[in-house]
C-alpha cells in the first residue's frame with residue numbers, strides 16, 4: 360500500500376494483521392460499542408464489531424532520504440508477554456526488499472516509541488548476537504523515551520525488548536537520541552505526543568503544500584478518535600494520552616492531512632461532536 364504527500368512517498372510493509380482478540384489492548388472497545396460506530400466498518404472493524412489492526416513499518420522516500428518508521432516485532436525474540444510474539448520466523452526483510460527496499464538501502468530508522476511492536480526489526484540474530492538489521496542506517500530514538508526505558512524499566516518483558524532491540528543499536532554506535540520536536544529534513548519533523556509512552560513522538564510530513572501525519576500509537580485504533588478516553592492498556596499515562604489525542608486530532612481535523620496510525624491505515628480526521636471520526640482513504 361502506497362501514498363504520496365507532495366514529493367514524499369509512503370509505503371506500508373505489513374508484518375502481521377489481526378482481526379479481533381484486541382480486548383487485551385483496548386478493553387472498552389467491546390463488539391457492541393464498535394457497532395455503534397458504523398464509519399469504522401468495513402475498513403477498521405468487521406460487521407460483528409471486531410477490530411482490524413496490523414503491525415507494520417512505514418517506509419518514507421523523500422528527495423534525499425529513505426526512512427523506515429517503526430520496525431514491528433522481529434524474529435527470534437524471547438521473553439515477550441504475548442506468546443505468538445516469541446521465536447517468530449517471518450521473511451520480513453525479504454518482503455521489504457521485494458517492495459523495493461533492501462535493508463542496506465535504508466539510511467534512517469525512526470522509532471516513534473520503544474514498545475515491543477515498534478522496535479523488533481531494529482536487530483536480527485546473527486551467530487548468537489543481535490546486530491542492526493539495517494546495516495547502513497542511523498537509528499533515531501527519542502531521548503526521553505530511551506532514558507525512560509534505560510533507567511525506569513523493571514518488568515522482565517520490557518527489559519528483554521530493550522536489551523535485544525534497542526541496546527545493541529546504541530552499543531554499536533548506530534543510535535542518535537533526538538528531542539521530541541526534532542527536524543530531520545525540510546519534509547520530515549517530529550511532534551512530541553507523550554502519554555502512550557513517556558517520550559512518544561509522531562511524524563509530520565510536509566511537501567509541496569501537502570501534509571501527512573504518522574500518528575504512531577497516539578491511538579491504537581480509530582475507535583479512540585470517537586472515544587478519546589478509551590485508553591489502551593499499554594498507555595503509560597492515561598490522562599496525558601487522552602489529552603494528547605484531543606490535541607493532535609484537533610490540530611489535524613477537517614484538514615486534507617493524510618493520517619496513518621501505528622496499527623491502522625490511511626484516512627482523514629473529521630470533527631464529530633465533542634470528538635472525531637476517521638474517514639478511510641482506501642477503497
Ligand SMILES: [Zn+2]
Nearest residue numbers: 472474576593
Ligand atoms: Zn505502543
